[in-house]
Amino acid sequence: QVQLVESGGGLVQAGGSLRLSCAASGPTFSRYAMGWFRQAPGKEPDFVSAIRWSDGSTYYADSVKGRFTISKYNGKKTVYLQMNSLKLEDTAVYSCAAGAPGSAVIGRPSSYNYWGRGTQVTVSS
Secondary structure (H helix, E strand, O other), rough: EEEEEEEEOEEEEOOEEEEEEEEEEEOOOOEEEEEEEOOOOOOOEEEEEOOOOOOOOEEEEEOOOOOOEEEEEEHHEEEEEEOOOHHHHOOOOEEEEEEEEOHHHHHHHHHEEEOOOOEEEEEEE
């Protein structure tokens, strides 16, 4: 059983930065991808970014390209999301997820089997 625990959320002013962490536990992750999704109140989850454990391939939503960076630390089974130049519209609950999606569907929440509980990110003006 895979367990995911997010941390690092909080309140930050627009233009500021936060780094989210997702600590994973469970069986080997070599075939998995780790994704970050965010969900604002009353909206569907949106894909933010993903990374593959096997080769480190990264994927980003257009809305965060150039501002967010996803990375991994194999030794700690941890994935990070560095968020810079935060905007008001980045406010949401951010959740990490694990699965084995193909590249064409890596942005679909249904492609992931395991989810963390999420961490709140609030960007203020």
